[in-house]
Amino acid sequence: MTDFPLRPGATIGIVGGGQLGRMLAMAAARFGYRITVLDPSAACPAAQVATEMIVGPYDDEACLRRLAGLSDVLTYEFENVAVAPLRKAMGETPLAPPAEALEVSQDRVVEKAFLNGIGVETADWRAIDAADELGHALLDLGGDCILKTRRFGYDGKGQARLNADTTFTDAFEAIGRAPAILEKRVPFAYEISIIAARGQDGAIAAYDPAENVHSLGILKSSTIPGRVTDELAERAKAIAAQILSHLNYVGVIGVEFFVGKDDTLLVNEIAPRVHNSGHWTEAACLVSQFEQHVRAIAGLPLASPERHFDCVMENLIGEDVDRFDRLVAEPRSVLHLYGKAEVRRGRKMGHVTHVTPLSRGA
Ligand code: ADP
Numbered sequence: 001m002t003d004f005p006l007r008p009g010a011t012i013g014i015v016g017g018g019q020l021g022r023m024l025a026m027a028a029a030r031f032g033y034r035i036t037v038l039d040p041s042a043a044c045p046a047a048q049v050a051t052e053m054i055v056g057p058y059d060d061e062a063c064l065r066r067l068a069g070l071s072d073v074l075t076y077e078f079e080n081v082a083v084a085p086l087r088k089a090m091g092e093t094p095l096a097p098p099a100e101a102l103e104v105s106q107d108r109v110v111e112k113a114f115l116n117g118i119g120v121e122t123a124d125w126r127a128i129d130a131a132d133e134l135g136h137a138l139l140d141l142g143g144d145c146i147l148k149t150r151r152f153g154y155d156g157k158g159q160a161r162l163n164a165d166t167t168f169t170d171a172f173e174a175i176g177r178a179p180a181i182l183e184k185r186v187p188f189a190y191e192i193s194i195i196a197a198r199g200q201d202g203a204i205a206a207y208d209p210a211e212n213v214h215s216l217g218i219l220k221s222s223t224i225p226g227r228v229t230d231e232l233a234e235r236a237k238a239i240a241a242q243i244l245s246h247l248n249y250v251g252v253i254g255v256e257f258f259v260g261k262d263d264t265l266l267v268n269e270i271a272p273r274v275h276n277s278g279h280w281t282e283a284a285c286l287v288s289q290f291e292q293h294v295r296a297i298a299g300l301p302l303a304s305p306e307r308h309f310d311c312v313m314e315n316l317i318g319e320d321v322d323r324f325d326r327l328v329a330e331p332r333s334v335l336h337l338y339g340k341a342e343v344r345r346g347r348k349m350g351h352v353t354h355v356t357p358l359s360r361g362a
Pocket residue numbers: 123146153154155156157183184185186187188191214217256268269
């Protein structure tokens with residue numbers, strides 16, 4: 001059993017050692033916590049900063065059991081963790097965010113049904129199990145749709161646009177014939193996300209929304225406040241809070257929205273973890289999303305999500321990182337690299353946040 005709040009010297013176990021795990025580990029270290037990471041690669045980004053590594057598959061029950069045995073609390077840095085072995089392996093070790101948040105967010109059909117069930121609006125959708133269901137569903141939704149795999153999609157992977165020129169078999173083939181969801185394409189004005197946290201005491205703290213730009217399915221930049229009005233920000237925060245409460249959530253969540261031309265809000269998807277569109281918080285807020293997550297899962301009070309700068313966070317993808325010398329010389333930019341040795345096309349190598357004075361009262 002674990003006594004909360006965690007004292008300095010306690011151990012946090014993280015499933016996944018990518019850049020998110022790395023940044024969580026760095027934040028946890030500031031409270032004197034020890035970090036154990038489970039990742040298939042001994043050379044993962046988190047390995048450079050973790051106290052201890054367990055090298056093995058994420059869904060390996062024995063590895064998960066070792067991780068749980070070493071940890072006072074367990075968390076994860078990505079939503080595709082297999083829930084069954086994790087539940088079996090965790091034993092008495094608490095898990096945060098809860099397993100239900102994983103189950104909801106790792107299947108786009110379950111996720112949309114959950115959101116609609118608690119009164120949160122999304123794009124219209126239909127579940128698709130075979131190519132021959134596509135014609136009817138497409139007609140039903142009024143054409144112009146996106147076909148997405150129910151599971152394992154990220155950075156725009158596992159998606160196919162459906163219009164007059166695509167045949168159903170081609171579209172289903174393109175996503176690997178996996179169980180799918182057909183979504184009505186939303187003619188959004190822009191996209192935003194909310195990073196919010198819920199503590200063990202039920203307190204909720206939401207950061208200001210980020211306006212996000214994607215390129216080839218990958219987040220390119222987050223701008224705060226961007227085009228987001230105070231009124232829109234409050235509505236988006238309230239939706240995030242509603243989702244957190246319904247999931248009895250502990251930790252940080254990322255909620256992605258489409259903003260319509262008339263300022264309507266539809267939720268696109270939720271991520272039960274720290275989120276790329278929240279990296280700016282380390283440069284522009286009192287406390288980063290990473291520390292906020294650590295606080296929540298350690299049973300500490302949440303910190304104020306207040307922001308002291310406007311900012312633009314830019315992802316450094318592939319060769320973008322070659323701008324290192326110039327970026328590190330910018331006096332009002334905060335550079336953060338993930339320690340990945342090999343530069344590859346489309347690979348997230350780091351991010352940089354450019355700050356400017358607040359444009360309106362905080
Ligand atoms: P991923 O899990 O890869 O992030 P998303 O569902 O967030 O998948 O899709 C990636 C991007 O594709 C979104 O940020 C958005 O730009 C676009 N997109 C996804 N679904 C829709 C939709 N229904 N209508 C319009 N654009 C969409």
